[in-house]
Amino acid sequence: MWQWLKRLYHRLGSPKWFYEITAKWIPWLAIISVVGCVTGLVLGLLYAPADYLQGNSFRIIYIHVPAAILAQSAFMMMAIAGAVYLIWKMKMAAWVAKVIAPIGAGFCLIALFTGAIWGKPTWGTWWVWDARLTSMLLLLFLYFGVMALQQAMDSEESGFKAAAILALVGLVNIPIIKYSVEWWNTLHQPATLKLTEKPSMHPDMLIPLLIMIVTTYVFFALLVILRTRNEILWHERKRSWVKDILEP
């Protein structure tokens, strides 16, 4: 087991291996993304029953919740990739971390945007200082910080390292921020209707949601792989194997 892990680690660290193996994965990931998205949305938008309180407006959940979950786990993955880079100096990890940041921020924006759209029929206003939305906004700020820091450094390498340190500090802080925002929210008359707070969801509603969540992860993996491949080509542009690909 350990030997196998070690071999996998060395392979993952090799840009050439990653580039070649992911070429085979891309079509599959793309197919799963499209099929999952279509099934999830068709089931969610057409077949799931309407919510007894919110009517049809709850259906935005099928975009909002997967995006919000992904925005949070992407930050964690970014911080872990950063830690791998800091500890073992694996360059691939730095590129992956760099690539994840804007994608995670993108999902964060989608979650905020759909949250606002959802808020309009639910609360009658585009923005309410709801605990989840506020946490999501702060997460977006953290993403901005990581990206800004990475770009501000003189050398790319110290940019990667600085961003990794900040991402790790952010990772430790996220639960504290979430907890304090939730605590703050309970003090200030919370919105009576909480988005996405369902003690028990009807299976017809839940299954499309689960499909959408899994699909979003697959789609995220696809985006990360595509962008990491670009990073690989750029950073390894002087190596012969890249020259062979680019100028056959």
Added chain:
Amino acid sequence: MPASSGQTTIDLEARQLFCERDDRVLFDHLDLRVRNGDLLQLAGPNGAGKTTLLRLLSGLNRDFDGELLWHGEALYDDYSGYASLRLYQGHLAAVKKALTPLENLSWLVSQWSVAEDDLWQALDAVELGGYEETPCQQLSAGQQRRVALARLCVAPAPLWILDEPFTALDKYGVTWLEQQLQKKVESGGAVIITSHHALENIASLQQLELGSVRA
């Protein structure tokens, strides 16, 4: 007054050092060894990696391949032990302009315990007598550098690693520094130095030419 360094064994060894910066190989398969009484001058054109090598040897920069040994063991195993025996002076003097030479010098040697009388004497030796309590912003660039160099007289470190120490010094300062180097080497200490200054009159001088290695 100079720290007696005859007893301490100096044995710094680099084996098969390899270092690259921004995809450019600075040096490869580099071996060197510095022991008591050695004066090693790193030579080479600008950008050849002299400063980088000095920082590697001081333990400031750990981004390289190869082995760095102090007394035959990895240098980082006991970095604080090594750090107390070697003095590193880079391009930057680490002198605060709002502080006096005395305050600056006392901070610069604060990792060792040095008596205050010795600090006064050291400042005297670098011709800063009378300026001990004048804020450094009123001193010239050369005088400020001498504040930093004054610790060569007082720091009890047998190994000196100096990066272009002759910069901004006047004729007197240059002579003084040459004498310090000579004395250091004769008393059994060792010096690794980068400088464009000729040091031929010191007998034990060895030179290492960088910038000739290209992978």
Added chain:
Amino acid sequence: MSLGLVGATIRRDLTLAARNPGEWLNPLMFFLMVAALFPLAVDPDPKFLSKIAGGVIWVAALLATLLSLDALYKADVEDGSLEQWLASGESLYAMSLGKALVHWCISGLPLTLMAPLLGLMLSLPADAYQALIFSLLVGTPVLSLLGAVGAALTAGVRSGGLLLSLLILPLYIPVLIFAASAVYHAGIGMDYKGQIGFLGALLALAACLTPFASAAALKLNLSR
């Protein structure tokens, strides 16, 4: 005689602050001015002010802290002091902790001492002064510790001040929430021990963990 490098650095930085008072006085004046903006911009009615006073003072304290953070490591990176710390072989963890302490002495402590004056200007309820002082005493060290990480990360960046604020402000939110709430609750006659306790927990956590991040960030500035 010998304090070791960390002690000597703390002493040196405090001497520097004493010789160059603008370094810590300017943020204090900024603190005062920001707080004066709220009655002018929103409403000078004492009833209204007394409700927002705690929050306003805390926001102003937070911004004033950010102002003084930028300089924390910048000069040390530029003049080679940082290089000498690393060359000394002494622990960067202790050094980072020492620098955060220095920052608190020239930023958090004077802010705490001046806060009652702002309380008067903003009609802070009489019951809330004690909570204001306690929350600042426990909360501002957290700001210094977290801020020191940002200062270390941006020390080598040319115009790092704004960037530093971007990085650090989201991390300050928990302190802001609990501290402002402590002051508000004290003002309406409620218990605020819980909030101060939470701030204390944050302080303990920050004191243990942030020096690791600062130390790692400081090394980045040397690897050039």
